[in-house]
Amino acid sequence: MAGLIKDEDIQLVRERVRIDEVVEQYVTLRNAGGGSRKGLCPFHDEKTPSFNVSPSRGTYHCFGCGEGGDAIKFLQQIEGLTFVESVERLAAKYGLQLRYDESVQQRGPRRDPQQRQRLLEAHRLAAEFYSTVLQSSPDGQAGRQFVTDRGFDQSAAGTFGMGFAPRGGEELVSHLKGKGFTDDELTIGGLASRGQRGLYDRFRGRLMWPIREMTGEVVGFGARRMFDDDRIEAKYLNTSETPIYKKSQVLYGLDMARRQISSSSQAVVVEGYTDVMACHQAGVRTAVATCGTAFGEEHARILRRILLDHDAFRGEVIFTFDGDEAGQRAAMKAFEGDQQFTAQTYVAVEPRGMDPCDLRLADGDAAVRELVASRIPLYRFVLENTLTKYDLDRGDQRIDAVRESVGLASAIRDKSKTEEFLREIATRVGVDVDQVREEHRRHKPATKPQRI
Numbered sequence: 001m002a003g004l005i006k007d008e009d010i011q012l013v014r015e016r017v018r019i020d021e022v023v024e025q026y027v028t029l030r031n032a033g034g035g036s037r038k039g040l041c042p043f044h045d046e047k048t049p050s051f052n053v054s055p056s057r058g059t060y061h062c063f064g065c066g067e068g069g070d071a072i073k074f075l076q077q078i079e080g081l082t083f084v085e086s087v088e089r090l091a092a093k094y095g096l097q098l099r100y101d102e103s104v105q106q107r108g109p110r111r112d113p114q115q116r117q118r119l120l121e122a123h124r125l126a127a128e129f130y131s132t133v134l135q136s137s138p139d140g141q142a143g144r145q146f147v148t149d150r151g152f153d154q155s156a157a158g159t160f161g162m163g164f165a166p167r168g169g170e171e172l173v174s175h176l177k178g179k180g181f182t183d184d185e186l187t188i189g190g191l192a193s194r195g196q197r198g199l200y201d202r203f204r205g206r207l208m209w210p211i212r213e214m215t216g217e218v219v220g221f222g223a224r225r226m227f228d229d230d231r232i233e234a235k236y237l238n239t240s241e242t243p244i245y246k247k248s249q250v251l252y253g254l255d256m257a258r259r260q261i262s263s264s265s266q267a268v269v270v271e272g273y274t275d276v277m278a279c280h281q282a283g284v285r286t287a288v289a290t291c292g293t294a295f296g297e298e299h300a301r302i303l304r305r306i307l308l309d310h311d312a313f314r315g316e317v318i319f320t321f322d323g324d325e326a327g328q329r330a331a332m333k334a335f336e337g338d339q340q341f342t343a344q345t346y347v348a349v350e351p352r353g354m355d356p357c358d359l360r361l362a363d364g365d366a367a368v369r370e371l372v373a374s375r376i377p378l379y380r381f382v383l384e385n386t387l388t389k390y391d392l393d394r395g396d397q398r399i400d401a402v403r404e405s406v407g408l409a410s411a412i413r414d415k416s417k418t419e420e421f422l423r424e425i426a427t428r429v430g431v432d433v434d435q436v437r438e439e440h441r442r443h444k445p446a447t448k449p450q451r452i
């Protein structure tokens with residue numbers, strides 16, 4: 001059982017760690033005068049920054065929710081770590097060696113203090129291993145062909161760290177065990193599964209994308225099915241939840257897109273790994289994707305913290321939904337979610353239903369950039385989808401169309417935006433705006449939209 005970290009080593013961590021560097025892994029900070037810096041608080045939902053960081057004092061404080069402390073506390077809070085885990089992680093980041101006082105036994109459940117570092121190291125080595133297989137092994141041939149067929153060259157595959165999981169089923173396990181990793185580390189990290197005859201590789205015969213945190217560290221993988229005899233039917237497999245991988249908090253490509261998102265105040269959300277690659281290759285360097293899950297409130301919060309511009313969130317988030325039903329449902333869901341976010345949300349729809357990767361293959365890089373530039377506000381996209389159900393040449397249908405459309409207006413809580421929307425409905429349907437206003441007044445929402 002590990003003892004407590006020696007006090008003087010904790011003190012050393014406090015002195016060496018730069019609080020602004022630690023916070024900036026999660027939050028965009030700007031200068032706030034007097035040597036202090038501020039950004040959007042990661043601990044409560046806010047639109048104007050009240051989260052202050054003082055590099056000279058090594059502390060942070062939020063005037064909105066009252067949270068505050070030093071770098072150790074910050075990491076504890078944002079990553080859900082214990083005090084000791086937080087000190088260990090900071091020490092590892094800054095290359096500080098910790099000493100433990102073995103005479104004092106730690107209370108509470110047993111825990112491997114180095115677990116996170118070990119799992120990150122295992123993932124780093126796994127990514128390296130998969131990458132070598134993709135580049136040079138006969139097993140990787142199918143993967144190399146796929147990369148080429150999708151319009152990517154070797155250097156693009158290298159930039160994104162693409163790899164290939166061998167078909168044999170035990171290659172990665174024996175590689176990592178040869179490097180000293182235990183069975184538990186490989187299964188807990190999601191790299192291996194336990195079968196009747198021992199461990200086997202979690203990913204077999206699949207094309208691999210390492211999923212990196214904002215800091216660039218590999219925390220998981222996305223894996224595409226390549227062979228018909230693959231016993232796992234799913235086209236895409238992702239790392240399941242592990243101590244270092246939480247899919248609700250991961251955006252693929254964010255490590256590369258982050259700076260560009262911050263400087264251009266724009267983020268593009270696409271649906272797959274190849275779409276992120278296609279966008280970046282085409283010059284849309286703000287593209288990210290969720291990994292095996294729908295875009296959720298936590299993803300929105302992460303983007304908002306990066307998009308912070310001066311005192312307010314002024315960025316644009318552009319979704320490339322395809323026109324299909326799932327895409328439209330996702331749009332409707334976003335519409336009912338965070339209003340501030342919704343107001344900044346745009347949709348870029350390719351008329352033929354092509355995703356960015358297919359579009360780039362068919363029409364080249366410029367077409368991808370044009371798709372993003374052709375974005376329309378989310379509310380207009382939702383309105384258009386609603387109106388397609390009606391024949392607007394018929395008077396009775398126009399009335400029904402107005403009735404349903406004003407229901408959308410009720411989801412808008414920002415009253416200044418409501419009037420604008422009502423006018424747009426009137427124009428699109430071809431009725432007088434007073435008639436739309438009247439319907440809107442009479443409209444009683446069946447259920448109050450849930451505030452997230």
Ligand SMILES: [Zn+2]
Nearest residue numbers: 041044062065
């Ligand atoms: Zn706060």
